[in-house]
Amino acid sequence: MKFFIDTANLNDIQEAQSLGVLDGVTTNPSLMAKEGITGKANILKHYVAICEIVDGDVSAEVISTDFEGMVKEGEELAALHPQIVVKLPMIADGVRACKYFSSKGIRTNVTLVFSAGQALLAAKAGATYVSPFLGRLDDISTDGMNLISEIREIYDNYEYKTQILSASIRHTMHIVNCAKVGSDVMTGPLSAIKGLLKHPLTDIGLNQFIEDAKKMNI
Ligand code: E4P
Numbered sequence: 001m002k003f004f005i006d007t008a009n010l011n012d013i014q015e016a017q018s019l020g021v022l023d024g025v026t027t028n029p030s031l032m033a034k035e036g037i038t039g040k041a042n043i044l045k046h047y048v049a050i051c052e053i054v055d056g057d058v059s060a061e062v063i064s065t066d067f068e069g070m071v072k073e074g075e076e077l078a079a080l081h082p083q084i085v086v087k088l089p090m091i092a093d094g095v096r097a098c099k100y101f102s103s104k105g106i107r108t109n110v111t112l113v114f115s116a117g118q119a120l121l122a123a124k125a126g127a128t129y130v131s132p133f134l135g136r137l138d139d140i141s142t143d144g145m146n147l148i149s150e151i152r153e154i155y156d157n158y159e160y161k162t163q164i165l166s167a168s169i170r171h172t173m174h175i176v177n178c179a180k181v182g183s184d185v186m187t188g189p190l191s192a193i194k195g196l197l198k199h200p201l202t203d204i205g206l207n208q209f210i211e212d213a214k215k216m217n218i
Pocket residue numbers: 006026027028111131133135136167168169187
């Protein structure tokens with residue numbers, strides 16, 4: 001399973017990259033706003049800065065909600081850097097734009113997916129990635145992980161090439177469960193990725209080894 005980090009924070013991206021396990025980055029307008037990035041030129045520059053840190057796909061989301069606007073913005077984003085993937089909302093014009101970009105060989109990530117039917121549409125439109133938001137489904141007492149399993153089953157039935165990019169990951173067990181049900185990619189915060197490292201027996205065992213190594217007088 002590929003690991004993407006879901007942030008526009010350059011320090012977090014750098015830290016995840018230095019772990020050696022990072023495969024890409026996803027951003028969205030909320031994450032960009034959180035970093036205080038304003039103005040089109042700065043936004044575009046920030047996407048390029050992200051691409052220069054990570055060796056993998058970087059999703060940059062369009063703001064427009066009409067087909068023509070999405071095409072214009074998406075083409076501009078895709079031209080920024082070869083690692084950019086155009087992120088499009090799961091609405092009718094977004095599906096149309098996805099089909100348009102896939103016919104031009106421009107990679108896409110269809111976002112704000114909350115049902116298997118929406119994921120089926122994204123695959124038919126040739127999306128490179130589909131982003132089901134599992135955390136936000138869990139937030140409203142719906143089984144987010146079940147959606148990932150449903151999409152896996154549907155995509156496997158028809159051998160769709162669209163990659164399942166499990167998004168809205170909130171914690172470490174989301175990552176482990178995504179891997180168990182066969183998600184192709186997960187995107188989550190640095191804290192959830194670093195959580196995978198933790199086990200008290202590892203710490204206890206390492207302390208013991210360090211203490212015993214002192215007895216060897218190396
Ligand atoms: C996905 O691409 C989104 O950026 C993201 O995962 C949304 O997560 P949130 O529900 O934590 O905002």
